[in-house]
Structure formats: C-alpha cells, structure tokens
Amino acid sequence: MPVLHIDLRDGFNHDDVILYLGDREAARRSGVTTDLTISHAASLEVPAPAGPSTLRIEVPEQHVWSSTDVDPAETPFVAIFLRDRQISFHKLKEAMPML
C-alpha cells in the first residue's frame, strides 16, 4: 500500500489535528505545536489507497479545515502550512527540507 508522508509545518499551537483520506480518518494528533526555528510541528506517515484520493485536514480549535486531491504515486510528500486561518498544501516529490 502506498504511504503518504505528511508534514505539519507552520501555524499550529497546542492543536488537535485530524486527517482524513477519502471518507476514512487516517490520523489524529493532539497538542500539535510548531517549532518556529524549523517551521515544523509534526510528521506523519499515512497508508493511502493507490491512485488519487482526497486529503482533508481539520483543526477544530482554530475552526479551520481544508482538503486537496493527492496521489502518493506522483507526490508522496505533503507539507501543510496554516497561516491566518488559511491552509496551504505543498504536494512534493521529495520532503520539503526543514531548517
């Protein structure tokens, strides 16, 4: 089964984060907080169905949610940034570096 590598990057502050792939809850984390020095909050590896599917993120405390189409065969790495209650997905062939 393909694996989707998801990095939660900016904008998290002691948040609960729930990730869905398609209709299924794929991962859930509590107390997610960004380390500003490396712009990184958490890394997750999520088994994904072969082919395209929809990745959805929910951050209940910030009343924020968003979704995007992903295909682990094409872009197995996703970096998620949250700024001003806007979520941006960066779908990548390689992991976005941290520093």
Added chain:
Amino acid sequence: MNRADPTTAETNFLSATDRELSVEEVAEIQALDATMAGTESSAPPAAESSETAITEIEPKPHKLPTPFPPLPRRPVSGRYRSGGMGFQLELRVDVDGRRPMRKVSGDVYQVSGSTVSYFGSFVVDAPVLTVLPNLVIINGIGRYTWSAGAPKIRISIPRTFVFAPPAPATVQFFTLTNQPGALHVCQYVSAYFRTVQYELDKVADLTTPVFDQYNTGSLPSGGPARNLSVISGYAESGVEFQATSRNDVIPNTEEGADALWNNSELHDSMERHFSQWRDIPQWAVWEVACQEHVLGTGLYGIMFDQQGKQRQGCAVFHAGIGGTTSDKLRLQLYTYVHELGHCFNLLHSWQKSLATPPQADRPAALSWMNYPWLYPGGPSAFWNGFAFQFDEPEIIHIRHAFRNDIIMGGSNFAVGSALDNSQAFDENLEDNSGLKVELSVEKSGKSFLFGEPAYVKIKLTGREGRTVHPYLHPNFGLVQLGICKPNGDVMVYRPLMDHCVMGQAVTLGPENPSLEDVIYCGYGKDGFYFDRTGFYQLRAIYNAPDGSRVMSNILHVRVRHPVSVADEDVADLFFGQDQGTLLYLQGSDSEFLKHGNECFDIVLEKHASHPLATYVRLIKGLNIGRVFKTIDTKERKIYVRKPQSEESVKLLSGVADVAESVGLDAITIDTVNQSIADAHLRSGNKAAAEATQKRIKTHAKKTLAGAKVA
C-alpha cells in the same frame, strides 16, 4: 550571472555588496528621499548648530577639472566607545560604507565601583546627516529602552583622510527643549557594528567535510561573484565573527546508540564542548556540524538552544547538505548562515509577524532567512535572485537591535522577557566586588499559600577584610529587590516607608563572616506583590559602599492555589490595604487600620488553626508587646498604651510552638523568642525569661549546625 530585476528594491544601489558609499552619496540619497516624499525630511528637528549653514542637500554643481584628485576620506560608520566611570556608551554609526542603513544606535553600560552592567539601548531611526568638508554631523531623536530625559542626540565626527587614524565621535544628548544633556566622547573601535566569538565544532562521524567557503559565481545568483565563508558572510552584514581557537571533534558517543542527534543531546554537547559557554547573555555562539538529526535527513539545521538562556547554539546536518559539488556547497553556506541567523533572533522571512513586536511578513525576501522552497516562483527563482545577504530589515536588526533582543542568551527566541532578561536585573558583565548576595526562603518547596505574607532571607558574604554596609533591607534604599510575576511583569519592591540611615561600615572577617536580614516583601507602595498564584522570581541588587552593584541569585518561589474554602476565606481576609500595612508595620493600634485589625480578628476567631493565623498572632503579639503612642491633635495630647505582656506572651507562644512547621525563618523565630523573653522580664517572671533565653540559644546552635551541614 546577475539575474535580478534592476527595478526592484532588492537591487538598488544601496543594496550593492561590492561598493562602499561615501557619506556625501548617502546625504544625497537622503535629500532625494525627502524630495520624493514631498517633504524636507521626516527626521526630528536638528539641534541648533551654526555649522549646519552648509547644507547637504544642494545639488552638485558642475565641477571644473582639478589638477589633483581629492584625497579620499575614511567612512565615519562603525563602532565607537566612551570610557571612564559612570556611564559608558557604545555607539554604532551606520551612515556610509557598505549597505548603509542610515541609522544610529547605542548601548549604555553602567560602571559602578568594581562592576559593569548593561543599562539600556537606543536607536535613532531617522537621523539627519549634515556633511561638511571636514565634519559629519548627525542629528535625530532616539527610541530608548528607558524613559530618556534628553532624547535628542547630536553626533559630530571629524572626517579624516584614509591614511590618518579614525577620529572619535562626540555625542551630545539634548532635552526636547534643546537643553544640553550628557556628553560622551567615543573613541573609534571597529568598522564592525558587533563582534561575536564564533566556535565551530564537528562530530567524529561526519562523512563529508565541514564547510569552508563557496564561490557565489559557481551557479546563477543575484549578486556579484565572490568567495564567501560563514565569517565573510556575516562581515558583509557588519558583524565581525572572531573564530575561537578551539575546534573540538565530538565523539559519536554523545549522540547516543541511535547515532542520531536530538535537541537535548545537542544542548548537552554544547555545554561540554563550547569553550565560551556560560548561561548568561554574551556575544558568543556555537555551531556544530553533525551527520543526522532524529527528525531525519530532511532537517538541514536547527537552532536547538531553546532552554535556559537561549540562542547560544545551533547545529547543521550533513546528511542533507553534505558534499563537495557546487549546489551542495551553496546549500551548506546557506544553512550554516541561516541557523546562526536564528541565534541573532531572526525569524524566517514569512514568519516575521510572529515576532514580539511583530513585523510585516516578507515571503518574497531574497534573504538568508527565507526558504527557497517557499519563495514565489520556487527554488530556482530564489537562487537566481539571491545575492547571499540578509534583507534590509534584518540588517537593521543585526546592526541596531536593542542589545537584549539580539545578544545570544538575551531575550528568548521570538518572545518577550522574564526577570533574568529584565534590564534592571541583568547579570553583571563584570563583577570584581568580592561580594556575594543570596536570597532564600525557608518554606518547604519554596512555596507560599495564597495570601501568605512573603518573607525572604537575604545574606551577604564576601572576602575577608572587605568593607560593607549592613543595610540589607530595602527600607534603607541600599538594596533593590526585583519581583518577576507569573505573567512576566517585573516590579521593584517599594517599601511603604523609606528609612534614612547614617553611613556605617562593617568589615567582613572571622567575627562577621556574613550579614543577614529578613525582608517582608509582600506589601509595599504598589500594593500586594504576590497577589496571584503561580511562579515568581526574585533578585536583589546590593549597592556596596564603593559603588559596586552586586547581583543576588534568582530565587524561584511559587504561590499555591487555595485548596479549601478555609484557604480562600483566609486569603480574602488577608488581602486588603489595611492588612498589608499591618503586616508591613508588624501590627499597629492605629484607628486608620481598624478594618485590617478586625479582619485579622476574624481569622483568629474562625480559622484559629489555619497556618496563616500564625502570622496574625505574630504581628498582634509583637505589636501588643510594645508601647504604642497615639497623638490627639485636637486635644494636643499623646496617649501611651503600655505593653500588654501577658497577652503578647500568649500570642507569641502560639507562634513559637508552630514556627518551624509553618516555615518561619530563623531570624523571625529569634525575634519572637526575644519578644517573649522581654515580656516575661517586664512582668517580673525572671525564670520564664531565662527559660526563653535558653530556648533562643538552643535554636541558634541548631541553626548554626544546620548551616554547617548545608
């Protein structure tokens, strides 16, 4: 190789890295800026000077050919420092030379006796330049970290030829009404605005070479080609990195069995291998080249030092950046400089709004602090436009930020301050006083009940033969006590009454190895200082007779949450102006404090066995055991209430019985016992007085034995 857009601000000639600007050119730019803005200048009015008759904003007349080219003059920019006692000024003038930011800033140091401490900083955001043939005059109004009485500033710097030594800068402060203030003559120190000790260590298992230098012309870039190292990269920003002579090779064992580094291991190695490491603010930084972090090969570097005094160390990881190809060397230069940028308290370009105070985010900045991967247009666009430099607001921060906002070990990364970062209570930079001041509490767990009167012990020790004054209580004005509250607010304890004292000297030696006192600091001119639950920090400054300002340790105490209805009820009965005043005065008969005494009576009636009732017995017992005089101004009479010995003994005996379990300090217990003995004597009970005296001696022996064991 230069692919940058020549119309953008990034490439205007103020940003050029390969040319120095003369002060005349900068003055012309200033005049042009003022014209473009439709105003003469946004700067504050200059202090009056007859020399300003020759203005700097005249357009250049057409020059006739001259037989000899004019001799070049030295730039006036750089770092200057005044000397002597009192206040010393470190001045940074940034008005010409490489990438002039048109700012002036400074740090003020207080020299007092054998101690040097940081006092504060200022910056002049919009200085007005006047350039004369032989002199540069800079006028402006500063922003200060303290409330400055004379905020205007005028700096005069003679212009010397390049073959002559640099001239000193004369700094004159003025009030807003142009009355002259302090004058400093600052000698030229360096062309650099800051100097930092830089130590680069590596771990033994590194599989690729530690970075040395990269030629920025090897691949497309946005700036001139040049060989850049970490040191020369920072030199271009105006910061001198002095490499320390020690470069350790750290054994693999320090990264643990997993051969991966975590932040805790990095911090531990920093303390072990960084030859300059001290947990204080200082201009010194450690960088370590490692193979890999636990977060994986995608982590190129980290400013890991986020505990204690922060920003003193960073690490780079060669698993992601190592190699000898041009792109790898470019990545190493970028990563090494980027991580050190965090040590200077710089955030990522797109995160500037998260700083305190916030700035505008600059996601399109071509800066060391941006991510190529987040740059609009992607990594290629970033590298093609990047001139290997910080952007202008970052340069301004690096050169002119207030000292504690930038010095390694100063303010926490991106956040505000606490007591150990509060300027008034900063660690001394030098302390040759030979004295030591200690604060302590004798409460178990160093914690107080909510509402409990806060008593703190202060102890002075020092070299044998050292002359000191014995006034350790803030009442006498020679000791200041700082209190950092749980929300970070820092207050100086202000006693309700100031006591004037005659100068008295004590020589420390075998007979007087130390001096001690107990300070009640729960209530003062600002009300209650421990009025919320949480963690507090306390630090004292002892002002010695020779002018030295000796810092105590930082005492950490906690005020606990009330856990029962009785705790809350008693706390309510303790919090009140009258009660605070009674605690400060150790009791009073005053009619004006009647309400406070009534509240305390309720404590004794309703909560007689509560620990805080002990303090009520203490102050009531001490008060009633002494004479109290009341003046009736109408009848012009003085009424004297005589000591009520029996009642005093009863109350104070109740204190003595539970003193140690409540956590009263040794000095207060002695005071209680002495008062009991005096009361017995007054009432003619000599035997009881002697028994109490015996108890005092036994207690003293016990305390001494405890001290020896400690």
